[in-house]
Amino acid sequence: MTTQETNYIAKLRNSGLRPTKQRIKICEVLFNREKTFHFSISELTKILRLQFNQKISLATVYNTVHAFQKKGYLKEISIGNDMSYFDTNTVSHHHFYDANTNELIDINSHEVEIKKTPTPPSGKKIDDIEVTFKISKKI
Ligand SMILES: [Zn+2]
Structure with a gap:
């Protein structure tokens, strides 16, 4: 296991989530990047489905993102319409x-x-x- 994977598993456990393969994939997309990533739940789901060619449910993505947001690993951004965006830049x-x-x-x-x-x-x-x-x- 790589340090990065260990780190993802710790993040998931800290957020009260079981570290499944799919959730580790979500972590890879979210946290394995240099630049800030802004996304909506549906965008992230689309990326995961394309990138990993797997059937990941919207509910899994939704629950994982919201658990991370609650724990402070992601930030929710409201832009004044009903679209909800999330941000990997938490400062x-x-x-x-x-x-x-x-x-x-x-x-x-x-x-x-x-x-x-x-x-x-x-x-x-x-x-x-x-x-x-x-x-x-x-x-
Ligand atoms: Zn931002």
Whole structure:
């Protein structure tokens, strides 16, 4: 077993998941990469089916991604419509969102300066601020 596989198994166990072959494949797609990966559940399922030529159920992908998100290995991004995106970059950062291509691009948190924030409702605190810049092709 490679160190990477050991690492995936640890991640799965930490997230309360049994390390099945399919879930290890999911880990490979998610975590074996240099650059940030933004995806929806259906996109990830499609990639897994194409790349590994296997019947992986949407439910397996859904459960695994949500367990990772709960544990902090993935971040969920809301972009203001009903599409749910996930992000392998779990540190605080912002995004460009291209509605034409459904693509998310990372922006470093120091590239955005927030000068004023609203007072949260009583008894609540702000945990994080994420800004989405919606972009489109220049005409
Ligand atoms: Zn991101």
